Amino acid sequence: SQTIHQWPATLVQPVGSPLSLECTVEGTSNPNLYWYRQAAGRGLQLLFYSVGIGQISSEVPQNLSASRPQDRQFILSSKKLLLSDSGFYLCACIRLVGPDTQYFGPGTRLTVL
């Protein structure tokens, strides 16, 4: 079965510091991968998505970037965090083989101080 891992679970970082959040997927191959951010009490904002290794589509101009160095690895990064980067970051995956269901990882709660 498909499993999505994210780490760390929680993170507190100062403004201006770098960021690296990792997402890995097990149990499927060649998935579509997505990064979302959810501010407190708000909906999910699509940040990046990837349909294959090295292929990244950016949805919102910001100081974040994403990379997909391996088929089942998706990384979200920033060189300098802003206060507005605080939120709940979720990695999601769509299976391309089998039932078309989208799964979410457990999420990373980021607080920028």
Next chain:
Amino acid sequence: GQNIDQPTEMTATEGAIVQINCTYQTSGFNGLFWYQQHAGEAPTFLSYNVLDGLEEKGRFSSFLSRSKGYSYLLLKELQMKDSASYLCAVRAEADKLIFGTGTRLQVFP
């Protein structure tokens, strides 16, 4: 542009039936998801509709009308644990997944 609308909040009584509506206008349409999200947790998958009609899964059902750009999630025999946010999401062009802002449902005894 992409637009997905859901009511912000709904309330219902334990044991009742509630219908949560979702209307969408997106660039392309390849399916519609419904998710449940409890506070502080990741969303969990409820249903996925690609074709028009009603899909039933236990106490939860989801309906889709592609011509009307409309879907609803029907929850029957409501339980207190059903209090959560319910998110509608459209799989649009290039496999982009666009979410509505979610509907917060409160179930009262």
